[in-house]
Amino acid sequence: MxxxxxxxxxxxxxxxxxxxxxxxxxxxxxxxxxxxxxxxxxxxxxxxxxxxxxxxxxxxxxxxxxxxxREWFIPSRDLPSQTVSQLQEQISLLVLDGDLHADADFDVVVNSSLNPNAKEFTPGIQKHVM
Incomplete structure (x- = not known):
């Protein structure tokens, strides 16, 4: 080249x-x-x-x-039939409506003892000050 x-x-x-x-x-x-x-x-x-x-x-x-x-992964073909039906069942149980939990989330935020002005946690960086 x-x-x-x-x-x-x-x-x-x-x-x-x-x-x-x-x-x-x-x-x-x-x-x-x-x-x-x-x-x-x-x-x-x-x-x-x-x-x-x-x-x-x-x-x-x-x-x-x-x-x-390349063989693409196709769940209906590559997973056993039991697993596919179990996944469909679990997906159907998920609740996507956020309004049901909005009041509970608001209560958690109001009653929280966390500092909103605290620095963001970054995993892997250890700075200990004593």
């Missing part, structure tokens, strides 16, 4: 040469053929770009093949 910084600087030089040659075409009768002076550099750049495009396409194809080969 090529270094993008090298490619962009070379491309800028080539573009600059081409633009300069276009403006100098009135002064120099051979100006339209001046690009041949840098033909090898231009060919190298084009070849690098083609290799990069081919590499990206190859990586993309590999990614698609990996995705097709």
């Amino acid at each position: 090529k270094d993008p910084s090298i490619s962009s600087s070379n491309m800028a030089v080539s573009t600059e040469v081409i633009l300069n040659n276009q403006f100098n075409s009135e002064e120099n009768p051979f100006a339209e053929y001046m690009w041949m002076e840098n033909e090898e550099e231009f060919n190298r750049q084009v070849e690098e770009e083609l290799w990069e495009e081919e590499f990206i396409e190859h990586c993309f194809q590999e990614m698609l093949e990996e995705e097709e080969q």
Whole structure:
């Protein structure tokens, strides 16, 4: 793979040469053929770009093949039928209505002895001051 910084600087030089040659075409009768002076550099750049495009396409194809080969977890297929029914039963027992517990939560907040201005606890960082 090529270094993008090298490619962009070379491309800028080539573009600059081409633009300069276009403006100098009135002064120099051979100006339209001046690009041949840098033909090898231009060919190298084009070849690098083609290799990069081919590499990206190859990586993309590999990614698609990996995705097709991956077995996805499907509960109805991969779990025993008892487990699926148990999960459905547990899900049906969940209560999603927050209004039932709003009064209880408010009482807990009002009667709490926690300091709301305390620093946030970060696990793994121990700073004990005695």
